[in-house]
Amino acid sequence: MAKRYWLFKSEPNCFSIEDLQNEPHQTACWDGVRNYQARNLLRDEIKKGDRVFFYHSNAKPPGIVGICEVVRSGYPDYTAQDPTSDHPDPTATPQNPIWYMVDVKLKEILPEMIPLNTLKETPGLEEMMVCQRGARLSVQPVTPEQWAIVMNLIKRKK
DNA sequence: GCCAACGTTGGC
DNA sequence: GCCAACGTTGGC
Numbered sequence: 001m002a003k004r005y006w007l008f009k010s011e012p013n014c015f016s017i018e019d020l021q022n023e024p025h026q027t028a029c030w031d032g033v034r035n036y037q038a039r040n041l042l043r044d045e046i047k048k049g050d051r052v053f054f055y056h057s058n059a060k061p062p063g064i065v066g067i068c069e070v071v072r073s074g075y076p077d078y079t080a081q082d083p084t085s086d087h088p089d090p091t092a093t094p095q096n097p098i099w100y101m102v103d104v105k106l107k108e109i110l111p112e113m114i115p116l117n118t119l120k121e122t123p124g125l126e127e128m129m130v131c132q133r134g135a136r137l138s139v140q141p142v143t144p145e146q147w148a149i150v151m152n153l154i155k156r157k158k
Numbered sequence: 159g160c161c162a163a164c165g166t167t168g169g170c
Numbered sequence: 171g172c173c174a175a176c177g178t179t180g181g182c
Contacts, residue, residue, distance in 0.1 A: 011180085035165080058180055116181080134163040136179050 005142040006046060007053040007130055008068070008104070017054050017066040017109055026106035027071060030139075031079045032087040034099060038139040043074040043100040046139070052104055053142065053150065055130065056113070063115035064150065072103035112157045114150065124149045 008030060010016065020028050033042060047070060054066040076097030079085040092098040120131045129140040142150075 009180090037165095060182095062181070134180090136164060138179090 001047060004045070004047070004050045005052070005144060005147040006041075006050060006070075007055050007064070007140045007142050009055045009057040009130075009138045009140075011058045012056045013058075016056065017106070020054070020066075020068070020104070020106045021109060023106075027103055029072075029077075029101050029103050031077045031101045032085075033077070033101065033138060034080075034087050034089065035138065038137055039098075039100055041139050041141070042102055045141075046070055046102050047073045051107075051147065053147075054104075054106075057138075061113075061115040061117060063113045063118070064110065065113045066109045067107045068104040069107050070102050071105045074100045074102055077101040110154060110157075114153055114157075118153065119150070122149060122153060 015028075020026060030042070033039060050070040052068040052070060053064045054068055056062055056065050076094075077099040078097065079087065080089040080092035080097065080099040081094070082088060083090070089098060116130065119125050119128060125131055125146055128142070128146050129135050129137065
């Protein structure tokens with residue numbers, strides 16, 4: 001199975017890339033996703049070894065702040081079954097967990113973030129989902145071409 | 159803080 | 171199954 005690429009959004013005041021860095025082994029489970037389209041990606045498509053852009057949404061400015069690796073493929077998000085969690089779902093059970101998550105490990109915090117503005121201005125990224133108006137999906141596919149273009153932007157800043 | 163875009167809910 | 175109302179997301 002070829003390696004695939006993704007973009008995960010998080011609000012920095014909720015879970016920032018620094019928070020990920022502070023986790024043991026710089027690894028965290030990407031829990032709390034409660035959207036079916038994103039759930040399907042987490043459950044079926046996102047596999048160990050895939051690469052992920054860590055994106056800060058609702059930030060000033062918003063943008064890509066780091067690179068992660070998926071270290072565990074989709075498995076049930078048991079936090080949905082915990083009434084004291086941040087995103088409980090009373091209909092989720094061990095037999096029918098409904099919601100899924102993956103584990104991600106931090107590879108790199110970018111010395112300089114790539115703001116959304118830059119992505120929008122970069123040729124070849126016009127079709128990138130995060131650049132589209134009203135793209136709310138919190139877990140998004142990234143094509144290999146888009147990944148390479150963004151990696152070039154990152155290299156250029158170093 | 160505003161508001162456009164989107165997803166979900168629920169009455170019918 | 172339609173669709174209006176509502177809640178949420180997230181850029182600005």
